[in-house]
Amino acid sequence: MSIGEVLELLRPDFPDITVSKIRFLEGEGLIEPERAPSGYRKFTHADVERLRFILTAQRDRYLPLRVIKDHLDTAGHDGTGPRSLDSAQPEVRLGRAELCEAAGLDDETLSELEDYGLVTPMARRYDAEALAVARACGALAAYGLHPRHLRVLRAAAEREAGLVEQAVAPLLRRRAPGAAGQAEQTAHELSGLLLDLHSALVKDALRGILGR
Numbered sequence: 001m002s003i004g005e006v007l008e009l010l011r012p013d014f015p016d017i018t019v020s021k022i023r024f025l026e027g028e029g030l031i032e033p034e035r036a037p038s039g040y041r042k043f044t045h046a047d048v049e050r051l052r053f054i055l056t057a058q059r060d061r062y063l064p065l066r067v068i069k070d071h072l073d074t075a076g077h078d079g080t081g082p083r084s085l086d087s088a089q090p091e092v093r094l095g096r097a098e099l100c101e102a103a104g105l106d107d108e109t110l111s112e113l114e115d116y117g118l119v120t121p122m123a124r125r126y127d128a129e130a131l132a133v134a135r136a137c138g139a140l141a142a143y144g145l146h147p148r149h150l151r152v153l154r155a156a157a158e159r160e161a162g163l164v165e166q167a168v169a170p171l172l173r174r175r176a177p178g179a180a181g182q183a184e185q186t187a188h189e190l191s192g193l194l195l196d197l198h199s200a201l202v203k204d205a206l207r208g209i210l211g212r
Contacts, residue, residue: 094130
């Protein structure tokens with residue numbers, strides 16, 4: 001396939017994909033399309049699936065390209081098609097500078113996030129949740145919402161986690177086979193319901209603010 005045909009395949013799922021983006025990923029060593037004698041790139045279906053894996057890891061898991069490339073280099077992605085993110089997702093462990101680069105933050109802002117308990121390193125490393133929080137806080141800062149304004153969200157999240165803990169505690173105390181798995185599934189379901197409720201309540205409050 002030509003690079004234009006690859007764009008047509010990917011754009012339904014990744015509307016922002018461009019020729020420049022694909023060339024950038026090639027320059028970073030994440031994909032290696034063949035070259036025709038004329039110099040044009042030739043992509044296979046395996047190349048497209050590899051691109052789909054990379055773009056999904058960036059969009060859904062906020063993974064830096066270095067982490068994605070390390071995974072592709074070590075997890076047997078040899079052109080036969082990447083495995084799913086759920087079964088092949090590497091554990092994210094970023095250093096301070098790496099987190100700042102991936103989240104688009106400076107060191108001072110990261111220190112503020114840590115001071116207000118929004119981001120907490122573990123053994124001086126940051127996991128996927130820390131990266132997601134840092135990226136979200138960085139985006140909110142563009143609207144004038146800084147770490148000192150967002151600490152109330154941390155407190156609210158801890159209270160909601162307490163509600164989930166209270167609901168699953170009886171399951172965790174059971175010794176029956178599968179009880180731990182059932183508790184985990186219940187916790188995920190409850191967290192999803194709480195997120196839906198939170199979103200609905202915020203929208204309802206905004207109607208009053210906006211006069212609608």
